[in-house]
Amino acid sequence: MGAHLGVMRRLILTTLMLAAAPLAAKAQTWPGWPGPPPPGYDPGSAIADQHRIEMDRLRNQAAEREALAQQQRLQTRLTILQLQAARQPTPPLPPPTAYAPRTLEQERQAREAQDARREQMVRGVTEIDAWLDRRPH
Structure with a gap:
């Protein structure tokens, strides 16, 4: 992809340079010596x-720089x-x-607390069983 852009850029620049070459030769200003200006010479047109x-x-230089920047962005x-x-x-x-x-100590404490709850539950269940088994009035 980068090689393709490089080839196109060189082709465009070559075309523009070939097109500008005759204009560059025509656009020279007359230096004022060694004699009178050539016929049809207009100083305003030459400067323009x-x-x-x-x-x-x-413009060509800016376009070339923009093409290079675009290529670098893509890369x-x-x-x-x-x-x-x-x-x-x-x-x-x-x-x-x-x-x-939990740590091992926390695990041990949790087991002991669970065992204590079981004992309380067993004791509570036996109290309920005893109350249910009581003689009616």
């Missing part, structure tokens, strides 16, 4: 031609895409947990 040729040169985008494609994927994060992992 010189200005027009210089403006064309500057930059292509390089970024290649780098992103070559990048190693990030490993997936572990799923978030609803609780923080």
Whole structure:
């Protein structure tokens, strides 16, 4: 793609230079010596031609710089895409947990608390059973 733009740019510049060559020869101002100006010489036209040729040169230079900038933008985008494609994927994060992992001491305390609740429940159940088993009035 870059080579294609380079070939087109050279072709356009060559064409413009060939077209401007006869104008450049025609647009020379008369220096005022060694003799009178040639027939049909108009100093205003000669200066206008010189200005027009210089403006064309500057326009061509600006177009060339813009083409180079566009080519560099495309190359930059292509390089970024290649780098992103070559990048190693990030490993997936572990799923978030609803609780923080407990230490061994916390685990021991949780087991002891659960055992205490069971004992309380068993004791409560036996009290209820005793109340249900009581003799009616």
